[in-house]
Amino acid sequence: MGRKILFITTDQQRYDALGCNGGTIARTPNIDALSRDGITFDRAHPQNVVCMPSRSTMITGQHVSTHGVWMNGVPLPQDAPSIASDLRTAGYATALIGKAHFEPLLDPFLRFTENRIGNQRKTTDNPADPHRGFDHMELSTHGAVGQLHYSQWMRDNHPEAIGGFYQVLDHELQVNALGGGETNAPQIKVNPIQKDWYHTHWVAQRTINWLNSLPADRDWFCWMSFPDPHHPWDPPASELHRVPWREVDLPAGYIENKSQREKILDDKLRHWRGWYDGTFVSNYEAPAKWVPATMTADQVREVNAFTHVENELIDEAIGDVLGAITARGWESDLDVVYTTDHGEFQGDFGLLFKGPYHVDSLMRLPLIWRPAPSAHTKPSRVNAPVGLVSLAATFAHIAGVERPSYTEAPRLPINNDEARELGHERVLTEWDSVLFGKIVHLRTICRDNWVCTAALEGSMSAEGEGELYDLVNDPLQHVNRWNDESVRSLRDDLLSDLWANLPSQVLPLRTMDAPV
Amino acid sequence: MGTVRRHAFVECDADTVWAFVGAPERLHEWFPITECRVEGNKRWITLAGGIVFEEEIVTLDHDLRRFQYKIINNSLIKFHLGTVDVIPDSPNRCLVMYSTDMDPEVLALPISGAAGVGLAKVKEMFDGR
Numbered sequence: 001m002g003r004k005i006l007f008i009t010t011d012q013q014r015y016d017a018l019g020c021n022g023g024t025i026a027r028t029p030n031i032d033a034l035s036r037d038g039i040t041f042d043r044a045h046p047q048n049v050v051c052m053p054s055r056s057t058m059i060t061g062q063h064v065s066t067h068g069v070w071m072n073g074v075p076l077p078q079d080a081p082s083i084a085s086d087l088r089t090a091g092y093a094t095a096l097i098g099k100a101h102f103e104p105l106l107d108p109f110l111r112f113t114e115n116r117i118g119n120q121r122k123t124t125d126n127p128a129d130p131h132r133g134f135d136h137m138e139l140s141t142h143g144a145v146g147q148l149h150y151s152q153w154m155r156d157n158h159p160e161a162i163g164g165f166y167q168v169l170d171h172e173l174q175v176n177a178l179g180g181g182e183t184n185a186p187q188i189k190v191n192p193i194q195k196d197w198y199h200t201h202w203v204a205q206r207t208i209n210w211l212n213s214l215p216a217d218r219d220w221f222c223w224m225s226f227p228d229p230h231h232p233w234d235p236p237a238s239e240l241h242r243v244p245w246r247e248v249d250l251p252a253g254y255i256e257n258k259s260q261r262e263k264i265l266d267d268k269l270r271h272w273r274g275w276y277d278g279t280f281v282s283n284y285e286a287p288a289k290w291v292p293a294t295m296t297a298d299q300v301r302e303v304n305a306f307t308h309v310e311n312e313l314i315d316e317a318i319g320d321v322l323g324a325i326t327a328r329g330w331e332s333d334l335d336v337v338y339t340t341d342h343g344e345f346q347g348d349f350g351l352l353f354k355g356p357y358h359v360d361s362l363m364r365l366p367l368i369w370r371p372a373p374s375a376h377t378k379p380s381r382v383n384a385p386v387g388l389v390s391l392a393a394t395f396a397h398i399a400g401v402e403r404p405s406y407t408e409a410p411r412l413p414i415n416n417d418e419a420r421e422l423g424h425e426r427v428l429t430e431w432d433s434v435l436f437g438k439i440v441h442l443r444t445i446c447r448d449n450w451v452c453t454a455a456l457e458g459s460m461s462a463e464g465e466g467e468l469y470d471l472v473n474d475p476l477q478h479v480n481r482w483n484d485e486s487v488r489s490l491r492d493d494l495l496s497d498l499w500a501n502l503p504s505q506v507l508p509l510r511t512m513d514a515p516v
Numbered sequence: 517m518g519t520v521r522r523h524a525f526v527e528c529d530a531d532t533v534w535a536f537v538g539a540p541e542r543l544h545e546w547f548p549i550t551e552c553r554v555e556g557n558k559r560w561i562t563l564a565g566g567i568v569f570e571e572e573i574v575t576l577d578h579d580l581r582r583f584q585y586k587i588i589n590n591s592l593i594k595f596h597l598g599t600v601d602v603i604p605d606s607p608n609r610c611l612v613m614y615s616t617d618m619d620p621e622v623l624a625l626p627i628s629g630a631a632g633v634g635l636a637k638v639k640e641m642f643d644g645r
Contacts (some may be wrong), residue, residue, distance in 0.1 A: 073625060104626070104629075106622070106625075106626055107565075107626065108563050108565055108567055108626055109548045109549070109563050109564055109565070109626065109629075109630045109633075110563070110564035110565045111548055111564075111629065111630065111633065115565075116564075119564075119565060147565065171592075172594075172620045173592065173620040173622050173623060174620065174622070284622070436518055436519075436621060511522070511628070511629065511632055512625060512629075513625060513626060513628070513629025513630075513632070514622075514625050514626045514629060515622040515625055
C-alpha cells in the first residue's frame with residue numbers, strides 16, 4: 001500500500017485566517033494541528049488571484065500563460081493535463097468533492113461536463129476515462145442555485161431552505177450589491193439554514209461517504225474542496241454567535257483614516273483608485289454597483305465576523321473527515337495538503353473581494369503539507385517563495401510517481417534547505433482581464449522578500465508602470481517604491497528575472513465563454 | 517450593453533454555407549441546442565438545460581447573406597440582437613461571423629461561447645466541400 005492523499009482547498013481564504021498563521025479570531029484547531037505536525041509555508045502565492053485560473057494551475061502544475069485559463073469564464077480544455085489522471089493511472093482511486101470550477105458556472109447550454117453531470121445527477125461522465133481523471137465527482141458552489149450536485153441535493157431534500165442563501169446575482173445578472181446583516185454590508189445575509197444542510201457540512205459528509213466506499217487496501221487521492229469562505233457571506237444563522245461582529249477588531253490592513261487610505265491608494269496603479277471610487281470595475285468578481293469608498297468600519301467588522309464563522313465551520317468539517325480516516329486505519333499513511341485558491345481583501349485598503357491587485361491580501365495564502373506520519377518528516381516552517389504551481393508535482397512525489405513532464409515547477413520542499421536545492425527562488429503571478437473593453441494586464445514576481453508587479457498596456461496603465469513593495473519593512477504594502485531611485489537596480493533585476501522565468505503566453509488567448 | 521463577436525473562415529463557397537446557416541429552422545444542426553421550431557417570423561429554441569427562448573426573426577436577407585434575430589418575451593433580457601453574416605473571401609472560402617449585442621451584458625458571453633461551438637461545427641461540416 002502507498003500513501004493516501006487528502007487535498008483540502010478552501011475558496012478565497014487569507015493567510016491570516018488560521019490560528020497557525022497568527023489568526024486570532026476563528027478557532028482552527030484541526031488545521032493548526034496539521035501545521036504543527038507538518039510543513040507550513042509562509043510565502044505561498046497563487047499564479048492568479050481568481051478561481052478558475054488558480055484551480056487550473058493546481059490540477060495542471062502549469063502557469064496561467066501555459067494552461068490558458070486567463071480569467072474566470074475561460075474553460076480549461078477538456079484534454080488539459082491533470083495530475084488526477086496520472087494518479088489514477090498509477091492505481092489511485094480519485095475523487096473531487098465540492099467546488100471544482102475548471103469550467104464556467106453560468107452555462108445555460110449545459111456545454112460543460114461539471115454542470116452536465118450535476119444536471120444528470122451522475123458522479124462521472126465516463127467510468128473508463130473519467131473527466132479530468134476523477135473517478136467520482138460531486139460538486140458544489142456558493143449557495144444552492146445552478147446545476148451542481150449540492151444544488152440538486154438541496155432541491156430534492158430541503159427546497160424550503162434554498163431561499164435562505166444570499167442571491168448571488170441581481171435581476172440584471174450582475175454580481176449582487178445588496179447589503180444585509182446589521183450593517184448592510186454587501187453580500188452578507190443571515191441564513192436560517194440548518195448547519196447540517198449547509199454546503200460545508202455536505203462536502204465533508206460526501207467525502208466521508210466516498211472514502212467509506214473504498215476497500216481498506218486501496219490508495220486514494222481525494223480533493224475535498226470547500227466553497228467557503230468566498231462571498232456571499234451567508235453561514236448558518238445558528239453559528240453566528242461564535243464571532244459577535246461588534247467585538248471583532250478591525251484588520252491591520254484596514255486604514256481607518258480616509259485621507260490616508262486614499263493617499264495610499266493613489267500611490268498604486270490607477271485601477272486601484274478607479275475601483276475604490278466605483279468608476280472602473282475591471283472584472284466580474286465584485287458587485288459593479290457597490291462603491292468600496294462607501295464601506296464603513298462596522299461593515300468591515302461584520303464581513304470579517306461572518307468570514308471567520310465560515311472558517312470555523314471548515315475546520316470542524318475537516319476534523320470530521322480526519323476522524324473518519326483514522327477510523328478506517330489510514331492515518332499513518334495519510335498525507336494532507338491544505339490550501340486555498342486566492343485571498344480576499346476583507347477590508348484591507350478599504351476594499352472587499354478581489355481583482356487585479358497583487359498584494360498579500362490576495363496573494364499570500366495558507367499552505368500546509370502534513371506528510372504521512374509513516375514518512376517521519378520533521379515539521380518545519382518554510383519562508384522560501386512557493387506557488388500552487390508546485391502542487392501537482394508534490395502529489396506525484398507523494399504517490400511515488402515520476403514528476404509529469406507537463407508540470408512547470410518542482411514539488412514543494414520539506415524545509416528551507418530543500419527549497420534552495422529544489423530551486424524555489426521566486427514565485428510568479430499573472431493577471432489578464434478584458435471584460436467589455438476594460439483591460440488590465442499584470443505580471444508579478446515575488447523574490448527575496450520583495451513583490452514587483454509590472455503593468456502591461458491597459459485601460460488605465462501603460463507599459464513601464466508598476467508597483468514594488470518591501471515585504472519586510474512594509475508588510476501591509478502601503479508604500480509603492482516603483483519610482484524610488486534607491487531601489488531602481490533591484491527593481492530592474494526583479495523585472496529581468498520575471499521575464500526570464502515566465503513562460504510565454506499561449507496565443508491566441510482562449511475565448512471567455514461566461515462571466516464566471 | 518455587451519457586444520461580442522465570433523468568426524470562422526470556412527473553406528467553402530459562401531452560397532453553399534449560407535444555404536445552411538441562413539435556414540433558421542436548421543439551427544439545431546449546428547448550434548448547441550436540443551430543439552428548434554419556426555413559425556412565420558417566430559422561432560423557439562430549447563437549450564439542454566430545458567430553457568426555451570422565443571425569438572423574432574428580424575432579417576433574413578439572401579442577397580446580403582445576413583440573418584438577424586431577437587430574443588423576445590423574456591423578463592431577464594432587456595435587449596438582444598443576434599447577427600449571422602456569411603461573407604465571401606474567395607470563390608472557395610468565406611467568413612462566417614456571429615455577433616451578439618445584449619443587455620444584460622453578461623448573457624452575451626455564454627451565447628457567444630455557444631456560437632463558437634456552432635461555428636466550429638459549421639467549419640467541420642463545410643471545410644473542403
